[in-house]
Amino acid sequence: MRTVRTALAAVVVAAGMLGAAGPAAPSATGGSAAAGRGHEQTRDAVDAAVAAGVPGVVVRARDAHGTWRGAAGVADLGTRRPALPVDRFRAGSISKVFIATVLLQLEAEGRLSITDSVEKWLPGVVRGHGNDGRTITLRQLLNHTSGLRDYTEDPELHLTGKIFLAHRYDTWKPEQLVALAMKHEPKFPPGTDWGYTTTEYVLAAMIIEKVTGHTYTAEAERRIFEPLGLHVTVLPGTYPRIPRPSGRMYTRFPDDPQHTVQDITEFDPSWGWAGGEIISGTADLDRFLTALMRGRLLPEAQLAEMTTTVPSPDFGDGQDDGLGIFRATLPCGTEVWGHTGFMPGSQSLAYTTRDGGHTLVANFNTDWAGETDAAAYVLLGEFCGTVPPASTTR
Numbered sequence: 001m002r003t004v005r006t007a008l009a010a011v012v013v014a015a016g017m018l019g020a021a022g023p024a025a026p027s028a029t030g031g032s033a034a035a036g037r038g039h040e041q042t043r044d045a046v047d048a049a050v051a052a053g054v055p056g057v058v059v060r061a062r063d064a065h066g067t068w069r070g071a072a073g074v075a076d077l078g079t080r081r082p083a084l085p086v087d088r089f090r091a092g093s094i095s096k097v098f099i100a101t102v103l104l105q106l107e108a109e110g111r112l113s114i115t116d117s118v119e120k121w122l123p124g125v126v127r128g129h130g131n132d133g134r135t136i137t138l139r140q141l142l143n144h145t146s147g148l149r150d151y152t153e154d155p156e157l158h159l160t161g162k163i164f165l166a167h168r169y170d171t172w173k174p175e176q177l178v179a180l181a182m183k184h185e186p187k188f189p190p191g192t193d194w195g196y197t198t199t200e201y202v203l204a205a206m207i208i209e210k211v212t213g214h215t216y217t218a219e220a221e222r223r224i225f226e227p228l229g230l231h232v233t234v235l236p237g238t239y240p241r242i243p244r245p246s247g248r249m250y251t252r253f254p255d256d257p258q259h260t261v262q263d264i265t266e267f268d269p270s271w272g273w274a275g276g277e278i279i280s281g282t283a284d285l286d287r288f289l290t291a292l293m294r295g296r297l298l299p300e301a302q303l304a305e306m307t308t309t310v311p312s313p314d315f316g317d318g319q320d321d322g323l324g325i326f327r328a329t330l331p332c333g334t335e336v337w338g339h340t341g342f343m344p345g346s347q348s349l350a351y352t353t354r355d356g357g358h359t360l361v362a363n364f365n366t367d368w369a370g371e372t373d374a375a376a377y378v379l380l381g382e383f384c385g386t387v388p389p390a391s392t393t394r
Contacts, residue, residue, distance in 0.1 A: 048374065054364050061360050086283075096201050098288070107305075129182060130186055143323055149185070154183065168240075174205065177199070177273060228297075239269075263345075332384035336352060339351075
């Protein structure tokens with residue numbers, strides 16, 4: 001398993017490289033099950049992803065001409081059950097957009113300011129080895145300029161390699177996750193550089209709980225899930241399974257010389273907590289991003305803050321970081337806003353135009369989709385009309 005940061009970077013970076021290379025030859029694979037018409041290049045890209053080795057893909061694309069809900073391949077390699085457009089999946093770091101939204105809602109209510117220090121709300125939590133919560137603001141948490149280390153890269157979490165199988169049901173508390181990060185010196189002084197860090201969003205959710213007196217789950221449900229009717233979106237806590245309908249999730253461990261495909265569907269997601277535990281579906285994520293960009297969730301001032309960006313050089317040219325959301329300028333010039341999500345066995349995309357009028361949400365039931373450029377071609381197919389080659393394998 002790659003690190004979360006590397007997996008997130010892969011899609012947009014690959015899209016830039018592929019777009020710069022120019023259009024490719026049409027795919028001859030075909031065969032995706034779909035409802036709706038149009039979005040032919042996206043359909044081709046989804047079919048090409050399966051041809052390149054991704055077991056299954058679910059996708060939803062919506063623009064002024066309508067909505068396409070599609071799926072290709074299989075949800076389960078054992079039973080060969082087809083992937084279905086309604087399948088739920090682990091959406092990973094797309095949860096960060098939800099966390100930033102709730103925190104900005106609290107600012108709009110006058111209950112906090114994103115210029116507040118972390119220390120104000122979590123005294124003594126960010127300390128040790130040069131880390132100091134007094135010098136880090138909430139804004140720096142949300143736009144990844146705090147300099148804090150990413151706890152997901154600490155070996156004690158056992159996320160890398162086959163050792164994960166022996167620890168897949170370990171339960172972690174958010175304070176323990178932050179403590180892992182505090183074992184390491186910061187990457188840079190706050191506000192002087194950029195570095196993607198899940199630690200920041202664990203801290204952001206802890207602040208939500210401190211300010212409101214409720215769990216971050218309860219706040220997300222009350223403020224976002226229920227008003228928007230996000231009926232398939234859940235924050236599972238320690239529950240290891242994905243609610244039905246759903247498929248299986250597959251990985252290959254880098255320290256396995258046989259490259260055996262492993263079913264990694266069930267695990268305790270508490271190690272990701274607010275930074276990545278979310279389970280959702282394509283329709284819910286489409287509805288959420290559309291409502292967010294159209295001002296249904298945030299007042300104008302807070303939405304302006306969210307969409308004020310800083311450079312994110314680790315993610316390559318063409319992508320900048322707002323508060324919990326990225327702006328990507330694709331090779332064709334189209335500007336989209338959203339996030340990618342990565343969990344063991346799952347890779348997701350959720351992007352929309354700034355007016356919320358054109359949206360793409362997709363999930364691949366593997367964490368190796370980036371290795372075949374499959375995810376990048378789906379993104380380019382929908383927003384740029386790029387046609388994938390017959391095989392997307394590098």
